Amino acid sequence: MSLFRTELRRFTKRRFTRYMTLLGLLVLAAVVVGVFFTNQKIGASQLAQAERQADQQYQQQVRWSEQERAACEQAKTAGTASDGRYPDDCSVITAPSRDQIQASWFLPSTFDFKKSFDETLIPFAAILALVGFVVGASFVGAEWSNGGMMNLLLWRPKRLTVLLTKLAALLTGMLAVTLPAAVLWFAGFWAVANFRGSTEKVTSGVWQSVMLTGVRGVVLVLVVTTIGFALASLGRHTAMALGGVVAVMVVGQFGLGILLSMANVRWAEAFLLPTYMLAWMTKTVKLEDWNSCNANYFGECKPDTLTITWQQSSILLSVAVVVILGASLWAMRRRDIS
Structure with a gap:
């Protein structure tokens, strides 16, 4: 054998x-x-959903920047803006542009x-x-x-x-x-x-x-x-x-x-x-x-x-x-x- x-x-x-x-x-x-x-x-529905989420994220950033800019101006008026939390020029607090928030960030894993x-x-x-x-x-x-x-x-x-x-x-x-x-x-x-x-x-x-x-x-x-x-x-x-x-x-x-x-x-x-x-x-x-x-x-x-x-x-x-x-x-x- x-x-x-x-x-x-x-x-x-x-x-x-x-x-x-x-x-x-x-x-x-x-x-x-x-x-x-x-x-x-990834299809049309997933791309559309990602675009909606990107829009929502952009709107949140806009609201946040407006709130922070208003708080900065109030603190500057009250004389407490020098504590380091806010910049000297409150106008620099702005939201990112819409094109900076990419829809691809919100796409599901593929x-x-x-x-x-x-x-x-x-x-x-x-x-x-x-x-x-x-x-x-x-x-x-x-x-x-x-x-x-x-x-x-x-x-x-x-x-x-x-x-x-x-x-x-x-x-x-x-x-x-x-x-x-x-x-x-x-x-x-x-x-x-x-x-x-x-x-x-x-x-x-x-x-x-x-x-x-x-x-x-x-x-x-x-x-x-x-x-x-x-x-x-x-x-x-x-x-x-x-x-x-x-x-x-x-x-x-x-x-x-x-x-x-x-x-x-x-x-x-x-x-x-x-x-x-x-x-x-x-x-x-x-x-x-x-x-x-x-x-x-x-x-x-x-x-x-x-x-x-x-x-x-x-x-x-x-x-x-x-x-x-x-x-x-x-x-x-x-x-x-x-």
């Missing part, structure tokens, strides 16, 4: 895998449903596929990456805990072949979940845009950008799944992976972030993993240092910036996979199986 098919069947038959995957898919479905019901399609869909791929990748990490860690960690790995090695004594085959079955299973989920995610938000938003200006270039972002999301899911698998194999227990990620996130990220902030380190976010995960999904993340000021010819103060690119993130992800997976393979080859 093929070892790969055996491991793939074992992966699909595990109840924890099924329940965790189902939970992740339900969360994704809840996100789509939530976006659907919190957005509206889902624009071109502007917003890329952003939805971030929670999609994050949720499935979390599922993959936990499922991957449990898949190999349970084998070490219940003695299944030792029994399997009696049948197939080639340690690295067994471990890599397990990893291949795991990644195949996660890919079989992620790809259909991505298709349904695209279809779901396309339906949201059609019924609760807009699909205007969605060109072939937009689709190409969306597809590339989706591919990066799938790669991120597989990378995080591999790391979870490798950590659990390295520690020979699921808790090794879960404890490791808790330690990295709580101590290494939150603690490091607080320390860098207290030390006023420049570009503190550049030392944190979430910045690189976000840069991987969005192509670039621009960090700004507001403690610096670069004045231009118009007297405008612009902060120094540091750009984190997806290429830099890819190097970090590649190094993490090579180091952690390499360590787990080395430990599998060198340590006793008992």
Whole structure:
């Protein structure tokens, strides 16, 4: 019997895998449903309502400015206008012009596929990456805990072949979940845009950008799944992976972030993993240092910036996979199986 098919069947038959995957898919479905019901399609009635609200806001501003100007003149006549509440010239208290109050401020939320869909791929990748990490860690960690790995090695004594085959079955299973989920995610938000938003200006270039972002999301899911698998194999227990990620996130990220902030380190976010995960999904993340000021010819103060690119993130992800997976393979080859 093929070892790969055996491991793939074992992966699909595990109840924890099924329940965790189902939970992740339900969360994704809840996100789509939530976006659907919190957005509206903008039509003539919504535009008219927004115009009426803008008129009402303008009238309120007019009444308020008239009241304040009258109070200013009364205070000036009474000799109390110098308390700092009112300006010396009460005539400067005027309402904004009508065109300054835009009707777009009062429009309901609407889902624009071109502007917003890329952003939805971030929670999609994050949720499935979390599922993959936990499922991957449990898949190999349970084998070490219940003695299944030792029994399997009696049948197939080639340690690295067994471990890599397990990893291949795991990644195949996660890919079989992620790809259909991505298709349904695209279809779901396309339906949201059609019924609760807009699909205007969605060109072939937009689709190409969306597809590339989706591919990066799938790669991120597989990378995080591999790391979870490798950590659990390295520690020979699921808790090794879960404890490791808790330690990295709580101590290494939150603690490091607080320390860098207290030390006023420049570009503190550049030392944190979430910045690189976000840069991987969005192509670039621009960090700004507001403690610096670069004045231009118009007297405008612009902060120094540091750009984190997806290429830099890819190097970090590649190094993490090579180091952690390499360590787990080395430990599998060198340590006793008992």
